[in-house]
Amino acid sequence: MFASQNALSSAEDTAAVQLGSEVYASNCASCHGENLEGQPNWRRxxxxxxxxxxxxxxxxxxxxxxxxxxxxxxxxxxxxxxxxEGYESAMPIYRDVLSDAEITAVLSFIKSRWPDDVQARHDAMNEQAAQNKSRE
Structure with missing residues (x-):
């Protein structure tokens, strides 16, 4: 149903992080914040x-x-x-705006800003998901 994004985010890929920083600044920061802080009261x-x-x-x-x-x-x-069905969100859909590589780059940029322990936990979660997928 959905195109698989085969490339995982990588905080160590400096080229992806740089591209992601630029794409994030142009497309995401106005809502999610320049410092990734989000909007006030984001849970309500x-x-x-x-x-x-x-x-x-x-x-x-x-x-x-x-x-x-x-x-x-x-x-x-x-x-x-x-x-x-029927769920409404203020977040734009980027299917026709950003390439798959740009989306992955933004995810890499975001990940690069997390503390090392959070990055490691996220990597482990991605690895587990990949293992589960290969068993299907």
């Missing part, structure tokens, strides 16, 4: 009924999701990716 719907943009730093939940999930939400939108 605003007056418009939509959830504010969450932080992408270690205080948020971004690192609790595998790269495949983060990629899918970014490219297709949460409603389509997760099959949540």
């Amino acid at each position: 719907p605003g007056k418009d009924g939509l959830l504010p943009a969450p932080p992408h730093d270690e205080t948020g939940h971004t690192w609790h999701h595998t790269d495949d999930v983060l990629f899918g939400i970014t490219k297709y939108g949460l409603a389509e990716f997760a099959g949540l």
